[in-house]
Structure formats: structure tokens, C-alpha cells
Amino acid sequence: MEPMVSIIMPVYKVEDYVAKAIESVQNQTFQDWELLIVDDGSPDESGEICDLYAWEDSRIRVFHKENGGAPSARNLAMDHASGKYYFFMDADDWAEPKMLADMVALAERDQAQIVVAGFFIDTYYADEKFRRDDFFVTDVVYSDADSFHKDAYRLFDKNQLYAPWNKLWLRSYIEEKHLRFPPTFWDDFPFILSVIRDVERVTVTSKQYYHFIRKRAESETAAYRPGMYEKREEEHGWMKELYRHWGVNDEASREMVARRYIERFIGCLENLTNKNCTLSRKEKRRQVKAMISHKNVRRSLRLAKPHSFMMKVMLVPIRMKSVTLTLLEAEVITAVKSRNTKIFAALKASR
Numbered sequence: 001m002e003p004m005v006s007i008i009m010p011v012y013k014v015e016d017y018v019a020k021a022i023e024s025v026q027n028q029t030f031q032d033w034e035l036l037i038v039d040d041g042s043p044d045e046s047g048e049i050c051d052l053y054a055w056e057d058s059r060i061r062v063f064h065k066e067n068g069g070a071p072s073a074r075n076l077a078m079d080h081a082s083g084k085y086y087f088f089m090d091a092d093d094w095a096e097p098k099m100l101a102d103m104v105a106l107a108e109r110d111q112a113q114i115v116v117a118g119f120f121i122d123t124y125y126a127d128e129k130f131r132r133d134d135f136f137v138t139d140v141v142y143s144d145a146d147s148f149h150k151d152a153y154r155l156f157d158k159n160q161l162y163a164p165w166n167k168l169w170l171r172s173y174i175e176e177k178h179l180r181f182p183p184t185f186w187d188d189f190p191f192i193l194s195v196i197r198d199v200e201r202v203t204v205t206s207k208q209y210y211h212f213i214r215k216r217a218e219s220e221t222a223a224y225r226p227g228m229y230e231k232r233e234e235e236h237g238w239m240k241e242l243y244r245h246w247g248v249n250d251e252a253s254r255e256m257v258a259r260r261y262i263e264r265f266i267g268c269l270e271n272l273t274n275k276n277c278t279l280s281r282k283e284k285r286r287q288v289k290a291m292i293s294h295k296n297v298r299r300s301l302r303l304a305k306p307h308s309f310m311m312k313v314m315l316v317p318i319r320m321k322s323v324t325l326t327l328l329e330a331e332v333i334t335a336v337k338s339r340n341t342k343i344f345a346a347l348k349a350s351r
Contacts, residue, residue, distance in 0.1 A: 003059070004032040005100055006083030006171065009091050010073035011037055015044040017092035017213070022053050022060070024094035030101035035060045036077035037091075041067030046091070071181035078180065086171050088164040092213050099209035103168040110141055110203045114195070115168040116160050118208035123345035124215040131342055133349045134208060135159050142202040149246040152196070153256040155204065161196065164188050166210050169195065186231060193238055197245060214345070224276035229268040229291060236261045236296060258303035263351060265297060266314060269330040275338065288330075289323045311351050 007025055011018055025035050037054070039047035039062060047064055054060040063076060074088060085107060089095070103115045118136025125131065137158045142148035155161045179194050181187045196202075225231075239257050243249065268291065271277070272284050279287070291297065301319055306312045317325035337344045 002082045002084070003034040004083055004104060005030075005034075005085045005087055005168070006077075006081035007033055007035045007087045007089055008074055008077040008081065009035065009037045009089045010040055010070045010077075011046045011050060011091045012040045012042045012067070012070070012073075013044050013046060014042070014091040015046045015049060018046050018049055019053075020094050021089065021091050022050070024097075025089070026053075026057065027097050028095070028100045029097050030104060033059060033087075033100060034081070034083060036081060037062045038073035038077050039064045040069065040073040041065060069183065069187075071183050071187040075180045078174075081171065084171060086169040086174065088167075088169075089210075090165055090212070092215070093165065094211050094213075096209040096211075100168075102205065102207060102209070106203045106205060107168055107170070110143070111201060112141075112168075112203040113170045113173045113199050113201045114203070116155065116202065116204045117166050117168075117210065118160075118206055119163075119166040119210040119212060120208055121212045121214060121345075121349075123341060124213070125341040125345075130215075131345045131349075133345070136206045136208055137204060139206050140204045142204075143200075145198070145200045148196075148199065148202050149248050150250070150253075152246075152248075153253045156260065157256055160204065161192060162189060163212070164192060165212070173199070185225070185227075186235075189235060190238065193242055197242060214341075224274035225271055228271045229265075229287075232261070232264050232268050233294075233296065235264075255303055255305055258300040259305065259307075261296060262300040262304045262315065262318075263311065265291070265300070265318075266330075266333070269326060270333040270337070273327070273330040273334040275334070284327060285323050288327050292318050292321055292323070292326055306351075308351055310347065 009021065022035070025033070037050045037060065039050060047062070050062045054062045065076065078086070085104065087100070103117060106112065107115045118134070121133045121135065122130045135158060137155060137160055142151065152161065160166065174195060179191065181191045184190065239260070243253060243257065269288065272279065272287060297318065301315065306315065314329060317329050
């Protein structure tokens with residue numbers, strides 16, 4: 001018989017974490033699942049560890065492939081999945097035991113195309129010490145597209161719609177739309193936008209199950225990313241196009257889109273002062289000058305209403321179009337980020 005849930009897990013250089021991820025699946029109170037693991041050419045022992053679990057549990061299948069990135073790994077697993085629902089999981093995270101049981105029950109009750117749950121972000125600043133931040137919204141059932149579109153800004157505001165791993169997805173809906181993860185950096189967001197674009201039935205639960213782990217120094221959240229600013233501009237365009245498609249143009253939604261953009265814009269500035277950025281000081285100043293003068297920045301500054309005093313202060317140099325102060329601010333953020341993970345996580349959560 002086909003399983004109810006197909007859990008999809010790309011694996012790459014996670015030999016110290018993947019066992020906990022797999023065992024958190026095996027420990028689910030809901031047991032009608034298959035776990036499709038894709039070893040994406042991992043150079044460490046990750047693939048072998050997964051093979052051992054698959055040897056002992058027939059519900060686990062491991063695919064080995066040349067390295068091609070998480071999008072290609074997820075897509076490969078989707079092509080082999082047979083469950084009624086998809087659940088996407090990262091191999092260095094873990095889930096609470098009741099996650100699948102509760103989310104499947106909600107999906108079946110409401111005939112939902114997507115079930116969205118709260119989650120935790122556990123930011124480790126020492127081997128056994130971490131800061132835990134809670135992300136959730138109140139329970140709500142959207143039984144039609146219009147109600148979801150008008151209220152989506154609230155979900156975006158609480159980070160509920162950005163990641164694939166706090167959701168249960170109706171497989172038939174995704175397959176009917178022929179949707180897959182695009183082969184691009186930060187592939188999660190365009191995939192999610194493609195799914196929610198025409199979705200009609202969404203159930204949201206305030207319960208939290210998934211633990212997203214921030215720990216590894218080499219993780220994407222810590223690395224310098226050439227082209228980050230251009231990618232954020234592209235994402236902003238996707239958001240505006242989504243709201244045009246929905247026909248939603250109310251003040252709350254416009255404000256959320258603007259604030260989302262300007263908050264991530266600060267991350268693009270900080271990216272230039274990352275220790276691994278090889279640009280000269282002159283080139284950094286040139287880029288900052290062009291960035292803070294861009295029309296999207298100026299418009300977002302007019303529309304956005306920052307939620308914290310800290311964010312209001314951080315926007316001052318950008319409002320002033322001061323290259324020197326903006327670059328100095330970015331350097332301070334980089335210093336805090338690299339020297340005190342605990343404080344940086346607290347500041348980021350309170351923005």
C-alpha cells in the first residue's frame with residue numbers, strides 16, 4: 001500500500017546530524033510514511049550512515065547521486081515518491097514526535113492543499129548551548145483563495161511562508177501543476193511562491209514541531225554570497241508579481257512587502273563586509289552608493305513601518321544616503337555576527 005506521507009531529505013556533509021534527523025522521523029507517533037533520502041554526492045560519511053538506517057528500516061530509501069545541489073536532490077525524490085502528502089526535511093534538523101500525526105489530521109479534516117505549522121529556530125553558540133526562538137501564528141483555516149490572499153501578509157510577517165519544512169503539501173496538487181524546485185541559489189522561495197500562487201485551501205496551526213538548527217559555521221547563513229543583492233532584487237520582483245496576480249493591493253500588504261525588502265536589504269549590505277568578501281574598499285563603497293540610491297530602496301523606506309526601535313535606527317544611514325555610515329553599520333553587524341552568535345540571534349529575532 002502507498003504511504004500517507006513521503007518525507008524528502010537531501011543529504012550533503014551532515015554526518016554529525018543526519019542520524020538525529022532520521023531518528024526523529026522514526027520516532028513519529030504517525031508511522032504511515034516513507035523516507036526518501038538523497039545523498040547528493042556527500043564527501044563525508046553521510047551517505048553510508050543513511051544506508052545503515054535503510055538496511056534496518058524498509059520504509060527508508062536512499063538514492064546516491066553526483067552533487068547537484070538541494071533542488072536536484074529534492075526533485076529526484078519527488079519523482080520517486082508515492083505518498084498522498086509531501087513533507088520536506090533538512091538533514092541537520094529534527095522534528096517533534098507528534099508532527100506528522102497532527103498535520104495529517106488537519107489536512108484530512110479540511111481537505112487542505114497545504115498545512116502550515118509553527119516552528120523553532122535553535123541557534124547554537126556552544127556545543128550544548130543554544131537560543132530558541134518561536135515562530136507561529138494563531139490557528140486559522142482558509143477555505144478559499146480570496147481569504148488566504150488577503151491574509152497572507154500576516155503569515156509572511158511571522159515567517160510562516162518562506163521555508164518548505166514547516167508544511168505538509170498535498171502531492172496531487174503539486175503534481176497537477178508540474179511544480180519542482182528550480183535549480184537556483186535559495187530555491188525554496190520560488191518553489192513556495194509557485195505553490196501558493198493559486199492555492200485555495202490552506203490550514204494553519206499555531207502548534208510548533210520542526211526544529212531548524214543554526215549551528216555549522218560553513219552553513220549558508222554564515223557564508224559570503226556573491227550576487228546576493230541581485231538575488232534579493234529578483235525575489236522582491238517575485239513578491240510584487242505575486243500580489244499583482246492575486247489582485248491584492250491593500251495598505252497592510254504593501255507595507256509588509258516593503259518592510260520585508262528593506263530588512264533583507266540590510267543583509268545584502270552586511271554581505272559586503274563579510275570576511276570572505278574580496279572586493280576592495282573602493283568597490284564596496286561604489287556598490288553601497290548604488291544600492292542605497294536604488295528606487296526600490298527609496299520606495300520601501302517610505303512604505304515600511306519597522307517593528308522595532310533597533311530597525312528604525314539601522315535604517316537612518318540608508319535614509320541619509322550616507323555611504324560611510326551605511327558601510328560602518330554593516331561592519332558592526334558583521335562583527336557581532338562573527339563574534340557573538342547569541343547576541344546576533346537575539347537582535348535578528350527582535351527586528
